[in-house]
Amino acid sequence: MxxxxxxxxxxxxxxxxxxxxxxxxxxxxxxxxxLIVHEDEPFNAETPPHRLGDHITEPGSFYVRGHGPVPRVDSDQWELVVDGMVRTSLRLGLDGLQSRFAGHTVEATLQCAGNRRAELMAVRDIPGEAPWDVGAISTARWTGVRLRDVLDDAGITDEATHVAFDAPDLASEADPPQAFGGSIDRTKAMSDDVLLAWSMNDAPLPAVHGGPVRVVVPGYIGARSVKWVQRITAQDGPSDNHFQRVAYRMLAPGQEPGADVGVELDAxxxxxxxxxxxxxxxxxxxxxxxxxxxxxxxxxxxxxxxxxxxxxxxxxxxxxxxxxxxxxxxxxxxxxxxxxxxxxxxxxxxxxxxxxxxxxxxxxxxxxxxxxxxxxxxxxxxx
Missing domain, CATH: 2.60.40.650 (Immunoglobulin-like)
Structure with a gap:
């Protein structure tokens, strides 16, 4: 071509x-x-075709990928812990996060790793997975603080190669069940546009989309933009969470899921x-x-x-x-x-x-x- x-x-x-x-x-x-709903609990739904032509997706039509019940976190009670390979551990409430760091807005498209899976299912069956069509993708204006600024404030050390995120939503598909989590490499974490976002399209972040605060990692699969984030850990390797080590990995035909099997998904x-x-x-x-x-x-x-x-x-x-x-x-x-x-x-x-x-x-x-x-x-x- x-x-x-x-x-x-x-x-x-x-x-x-x-x-x-x-x-x-x-x-x-x-x-x-x-929305086109694939599953009620956990809630999984994609943006319908007539909304995929909107440049900015309204929150009510923004696709939702969940692995457990939506946690209801009071913004007044929410707290973020920043620890691991940092010189000073931090504990920040929403007011503290907003007042301590400069705000930043990024327009970014998030896309589920399973977007357009239905076409692959037509080639050969994929048991146990949602048949996403073309709508597991949406775009919003995200406002929050740069993750880089928070890590710099905590004093991330030279030995840290990855930044891990933990959330409270319990996923029964993990064995044993565990809360959702994941990580990104240090280079991506320290880039300009990775956010801890509390606003979506100039309004408070809805609970179903990760409110009061979520991670937004532009250009990476949606699973790395961890919702309801409550802990950020600088460490010397990827997260050992099930959704980093097992679930969101590219397998070759014939491979069975397992810890560190296949290729880790990111961009x-x-x-x-x-x-x-x-x-x-x-x-x-x-x-x-x-x-x-x-x-x-x-x-x-x-x-x-x-x-x-x-x-x-x-x-x-x-x-x-x-x-x-x-x-x-x-x-x-x-x-x-x-x-x-x-x-x-x-x-x-x-x-x-x-x-x-x-x-x-x-x-x-x-x-x-x-x-x-x-x-x-x-x-x-x-x-």
Whole structure:
């Protein structure tokens, strides 16, 4: 795939009212739902397609990945402990955190490691895992303090190579059950945009999204952005929590989960997805607008997106929205004229580091269904 440019906008594309009128009954029902729920307890739900086109996701439609019941932590009682390989251990309440350190806001997309797992399940079964479609991803404005500033204040020592986070939510899937936790390497922890966030879209962080305070690690799988954080530990290796050592690891086909088996997941790779039209839907023949998102997690920006309406035989450059923040997704559109009949629409993206998407989900299948970054396809009928 060579370098390609954004094309000019095609004329006479349907407006939003026309699009809504053309929805099927199933699509209209989905449009009324703030989330698509996969599991009630623990609560797991993804953002519906019609909300994936919003640049900033409202909290009520922001995807939720939980491993245990949502803890209810009173902001007045919340306390953060910072310890381990530091010169001075800290204990901070919310007021202390806010008054002691400068505030900082980051616009960042968070993405579950299992986003688009349903496509991998279509290749081969993945028992015991949620069938996430393209909506285990959302974007918000996060406000808090830089983790780096807190670690500097505590005096993180040179021997510390990782920073671990502990939370109070008890997960029964661990054996024996344990609270959720995880860690990131020191380099990432000391970067500019890793936050201890208490605000989401300029409002107090809702409990379901980790309030009163959560970690936000832009560019990494969502599991590393630990919610309801209550302890930060500087240490000389990764966290020994089940969700770092066992659960969120990339396994090769045939490997069984176990401590330190496979590859630890951290930064996400370049990916893109079609959000409208949805798979197996019907649209009016003629002019229609295909919409989607693209994102990269290595600190790279989306360079270009291409879309095919004939199953990958020919490709056209999509129009990209104006670039905003480094860690935020980039939406794209392609206005095209569809002839009556069946169409397979495929999307592929490239980032500024040269990253591009594998051709097929079968190429990236793995036993846990993580990190599906293959080209995304939907099958539609134009009538």
């Amino acid at each position: 060579g370098v390609y440019e954004c094309r000019e906008v095609s004329p006479e594309v349907p407006d939003e009212d026309t699009r809504l009128q053309s929805m099927t009954e199933e699509e209209r029902t989905m449009a009324e739902a703030p 996400t790779a370049v990916t893109s997805a079609i959000v409208l039209p949805t798979d197996r839907s019907a649209v009016h023949a003629g002019w229609t607008t295909i919409r989607g998102y693209a994102v990269s997690g290595h600190g790279e920006r989306i360079l270009a997106v291409e879309v095919s309406v004939d199953g990958g035989s020919t490709w056209r450059s999509a129009d990209l929205e104006t670039e905003s923040a480094l860690w935020s997704w980039r939406h794209w559109t392609l206005a095209t004229e569809l002839t009556p009949g069946a169409h397979t629409i495929v999307v592929r993206a490239r980032d500024t580091g040269g990253g591009q998407q594998p051709a097929d989900s079968a190429d990236v299948w793995n036993p846990k269904g993580y990190m599906n970054t293959a080209r995304h396809a939907v099958h539609i009928t134009a009538e």
